[in-house]
Amino acid sequence: MEKFTTLEGVAAPMPLVNIDTDMIIPKQFLKTIKRTGLGKNLFDEMRYDAQGQEIPDFVLNQPAYRDAKILIAGDNFGCGSSREHAPWALADFGIRCVISTSFADIFFNNCFKNGILPIVLPQSEVDKLMDDAARGANAVITVDLENQTISGPDGGTISFDVEPFRKHCLLNGLDDIGLTMQKAASIDAFEAQYKTAAPWI
Amino acid sequence: MAKTLYDKIWDAHVVHEADDGTCLLYIDRHLVHEVTSPQAFEGLRLNNRTVRAPDKTIAVPDHNVPTTLDRANGIENPESKIQVDALDKNAKDFGIHYYPVSDVRQGIVHIVGPEQGWTLPGMTVVCGDSHTATHGAFGSLAHGIGTSEVEHVLATQTLIQKKSKNMKVEITGHLRPGVTAKDITMAVIGATGTAGGTGYVIEYCGSAIEDLSMEGRMTVCNMAIEGGARAGLIAPDEKTFAYCMGRPHAPKGAAWEAALTYWKTLKTDEGAHFDKVLTIKGEDIAPLVTWGTSPEDVLPITATVPSPDDYTGGKVEAVRRSLAYMGLTPGQKLSDVAIDTVFIGSCTNGRIEDLREVAAIMKGKKVKDGLRAMIVPGSGLVRAQAEEEGIADILKDAGFEWRMAGCSMCLAMNPDQLSPEERCVSTSNRNFEGRQGRGGRTHLASPAMAAAAAITGRLTDVRELG
Numbered sequence: 001m002e003k004f005t006t007l008e009g010v011a012a013p014m015p016l017v018n019i020d021t022d023m024i025i026p027k028q029f030l031k032t033i034k035r036t037g038l039g040k041n042l043f044d045e046m047r048y049d050a051q052g053q054e055i056p057d058f059v060l061n062q063p064a065y066r067d068a069k070i071l072i073a074g075d076n077f078g079c080g081s082s083r084e085h086a087p088w089a090l091a092d093f094g095i096r097c098v099i100s101t102s103f104a105d106i107f108f109n110n111c112f113k114n115g116i117l118p119i120v121l122p123q124s125e126v127d128k129l130m131d132d133a134a135r136g137a138n139a140v141i142t143v144d145l146e147n148q149t150i151s152g153p154d155g156g157t158i159s160f161d162v163e164p165f166r167k168h169c170l171l172n173g174l175d176d177i178g179l180t181m182q183k184a185a186s187i188d189a190f191e192a193q194y195k196t197a198a199p200w201i
Numbered sequence: 202m203a204k205t206l207y208d209k210i211w212d213a214h215v216v217h218e219a220d221d222g223t224c225l226l227y228i229d230r231h232l233v234h235e236v237t238s239p240q241a242f243e244g245l246r247l248n249n250r251t252v253r254a255p256d257k258t259i260a261v262p263d264h265n266v267p268t269t270l271d272r273a274n275g276i277e278n279p280e281s282k283i284q285v286d287a288l289d290k291n292a293k294d295f296g297i298h299y300y301p302v303s304d305v306r307q308g309i310v311h312i313v314g315p316e317q318g319w320t321l322p323g324m325t326v327v328c329g330d331s332h333t334a335t336h337g338a339f340g341s342l343a344h345g346i347g348t349s350e351v352e353h354v355l356a357t358q359t360l361i362q363k364k365s366k367n368m369k370v371e372i373t374g375h376l377r378p379g380v381t382a383k384d385i386t387m388a389v390i391g392a393t394g395t396a397g398g399t400g401y402v403i404e405y406c407g408s409a410i411e412d413l414s415m416e417g418r419m420t421v422c423n424m425a426i427e428g429g430a431r432a433g434l435i436a437p438d439e440k441t442f443a444y445c446m447g448r449p450h451a452p453k454g455a456a457w458e459a460a461l462t463y464w465k466t467l468k469t470d471e472g473a474h475f476d477k478v479l480t481i482k483g484e485d486i487a488p489l490v491t492w493g494t495s496p497e498d499v500l501p502i503t504a505t506v507p508s509p510d511d512y513t514g515g516k517v518e519a520v521r522r523s524l525a526y527m528g529l530t531p532g533q534k535l536s537d538v539a540i541d542t543v544f545i546g547s548c549t550n551g552r553i554e555d556l557r558e559v560a561a562i563m564k565g566k567k568v569k570d571g572l573r574a575m576i577v578p579g580s581g582l583v584r585a586q587a588e589e590e591g592i593a594d595i596l597k598d599a600g601f602e603w604r605m606a607g608c609s610m611c612l613a614m615n616p617d618q619l620s621p622e623e624r625c626v627s628t629s630n631r632n633f634e635g636r637q638g639r640g641g642r643t644h645l646a647s648p649a650m651a652a653a654a655a656i657t658g659r660l661t662d663v664r665e666l667g
């Protein structure tokens with residue numbers, strides 16, 4: 001997994017609440033058997049019309065945000081299906097950080113597995129960042145994971161929380177499976193006692 | 202200390218706990234389908250890993266499969282075919298249980314698991330699919346995971362998890378006639394919002410929940426995720442045990458007795474702590490429909506379409522957008538909304554009891570002229586049973602298309618899709634924009650309400666049909 005240390009970039013504002021995973025990546029793109037290549041279809045039905053032409057009003061189609069690395073989003077971002085294609089599409093587009101007041105549980109988890117940092121902040125701070133983001137390319141935002149800070153274009157900084165284990169994995173680009181494999185002895189022991197305690201399983 | 206049902210199941214599965222509370226949780230059943238698994242199996246191959254517990258891993262294709270009667274001829278869409286073929290191959294290569302499209306037991310993964318006795322009380326069940334919550338109806342801790350986690354469970358039979366908080370949703374009293382399990386679960390989401398359950402595992406309890414059959418309980422737990430919860434649970438009781446007994450993969454003989462003794466301990470202790478409690482009176486729940494593009498947009502069928510002005514914050518814009526998308530006007534009576542299509546099926550309402558409910562209403566009646574009406578049984582066995590009971594004939598005579606099992610128009614990954622602006626009453630679980638086809642308009646409702654709409658051609662209060 002790609003490491004996440006500091007990220008500097010333009011943030012795209014998406015104030016809509018309840019942006020679901022069907023909006024992030026509609027189901028017709030779930031037929032792939034690969035993890036890559038989904039960026040061009042990120043937000044497909046909001047981004048392109050029925051003829052496949054870009055909808056100019058959509059934020060990621062505007063010149064200032066075509067290379068956005070951060071999303072500032074409304075409440076409950078990523079609700080809906082468990083499709084990891086949603087973070088794959090974001091990452092493939094180049095978005096490595098999403099900031100909102102709340103996230104859906106499975107999406108939140110999936111982000112960390114793919115080098116994307118989801119940050120939860122209080123409404124007032126999300127509002128402030130949303131205003132910053134509205135200034136487009138003039139407003140570069142820096143996210144520093146090590147120090148857990150976000151610096152806005154005007155010099156102010158905001159602190160954020162992240163679980164220590166998840167932070168450690170992101171900073172070092174660690175793969176969960178390898179880490180768990182190191183605990184094979186505990187899994188063996190669990191299975192051994194389980195065979196007697198609950199043989200029907 | 203008094204424990205909740207969730208606490209008990211959790212504690213019984215902790216393999217390892219780190220200082221910060223991050224746990225390695227043992228997984229008893231891993232269900233796999235074709236859409237969220239190919240990348241996970243690929244990851245195993247790349248790293249020379251095997252499936253740790255193939256006997257606890259069950260695969261079935263459901264999302265992409267055609268539901269037409271001639272599907273034995275193969276899958277036309279090349280991409281869907283690649284995914285289903287990949288699952289065929291992965292199941293074989295890694296030696297896991299498999300129900301291919303040609304098998305009568307094939308169906309939607311969340312219907313097949315319980316039907317075959319894979320899902321049992323007290324288990325941990327995961328699947329790369331958010332509606333895994335369905336299995337919580339058995340008093341098992343069941344939730345959806347992403348593809349990286351699918352790979353993690355395949356390789357280690359464990360999942361890295363932090364414990365959620367406990368939430369109790371109590372439905373007191375009894376439901377009124379015409380009101381069903383689907384209305385309960387929609388009423389809960391209407392009350393909590395789609396994020397109200399975030400960070401929680403919900404235990405549903407109360408007399409109205411106890412009244413429900415296992416099928417009804419699965420419907421309730423299925424949509425726990427639509428309220429944002431990690432999982433929904435219902436304590437197992439005699440109905441649960443009766444449902445499990447004799448299923449192909451349920452324990453037999455002495456093992457059954459041992460299991461039963463354990464299962465009877467699976468209930469929340471007196472005085473256990475819940476972090477959040479929601480109580481709804483069963484008598485207060487009316488037949489519901491959704492009007493918008495989020496499952497929290499529910500209203501009784503007797504209501505009118507709301508206005509963005511009824512809301513605050515980010516929801517104002519979301520409602521404006523929803524109404525435009527749905528082609529509805531504030532103040533319009535919901536029961537005046539004309540529809541084009543009825544879809545009955547999905548892991549929410551594709552079980553035998555759902556089909557019986559529809560058949561009871563359709564008996565001697567017809568689907569309104571010009572309406573497209575489709576029934577997709579949740580599994581090949583549900584389909585076979587409906588045929589045996591004579592339900593299939595009632596439904597076909599009424600004018601429904603009688604399909605083969607699969608997810609179908611619940612998410613429209615196969616050819617079963619809505620066209621732009623086509624308006625559908627659907628017994629599925631999501632009314633997101635484009636969910637059932639680009640531009641398609643979805644109204645979620647119970648099977649009974651969907652049947653009523655099929656007869657009149659508009660959103661209809663099933664209680665008025667008499």
Ligand code: SF4
Pocket residue numbers: 263264309310311330332547548549607608611612629630
């Ligand atoms: S029926 Fe719908 S919700 Fe259920 S598993 Fe299939 S696609 Fe998902």
